[in-house]
Amino acid sequence: VQLQASGGGLVQVGGSLRLSCAASGFTLDNYAIGWFRQAPGKEREFVAGITRSGGGRLHADSVKGRFTISRDNAKNTVYLQMNSLKPEDTAVYYCAADPRIITSSMSRSGEYDYWGQGTQVTVSS
Numbered sequence: 001v002q003l004q005a006s007g008g009g010l011v012q013v014g015g016s017l018r019l020s021c022a023a024s025g026f027t028l029d030n031y032a033i034g035w036f037r038q039a040p041g042k043e044r045e046f047v048a049g050i051t052r053s054g055g056g057r058l059h060a061d062s063v064k065g066r067f068t069i070s071r072d073n074a075k076n077t078v079y080l081q082m083n084s085l086k087p088e089d090t091a092v093y094y095c096a097a098d099p100r101i102i103t104s105s106m107s108r109s110g111e112y113d114y115w116g117q118g119t120q121v122t123v124s125s
Contacts (some may be wrong), residue, residue: 021095
């Protein structure tokens with residue numbers, strides 16, 4: 001199971017980015033996906049998650065209304081659309097997968113067995 005996160009970069013305050021989490025070697029629609037982020041000196045935190053079918057979604061309060069998680073199982077990819085970016089969104093963003101995750105456990109990083117390598121998002125003020 002391999003996950004590849006991409007789409008990060010440098011953006012100004014108020015800008016947008018779309019992160020992608022692509023899977024190789026397995027079918028992503030059998031897995032719930034979570035996005036997490038980690039800023040320097042801080043613990044990894046939950047950003048958003050989506051169930052296998054896409055019917056269940058959860059967004060952290062800090063990103064609600066600005067970020068949207070979605071999935072395209074035909075493309076074996078999960079996306080994180082990030083709008084109205086703020087300097088505090090600066091972090092390395094990771095996607096994670098697990099076949100057992102349900103909405104109630106989506107925010108707990110320890111529940112995920114598979115992790116991508118991370119993509120850097122930097123928001124400049």
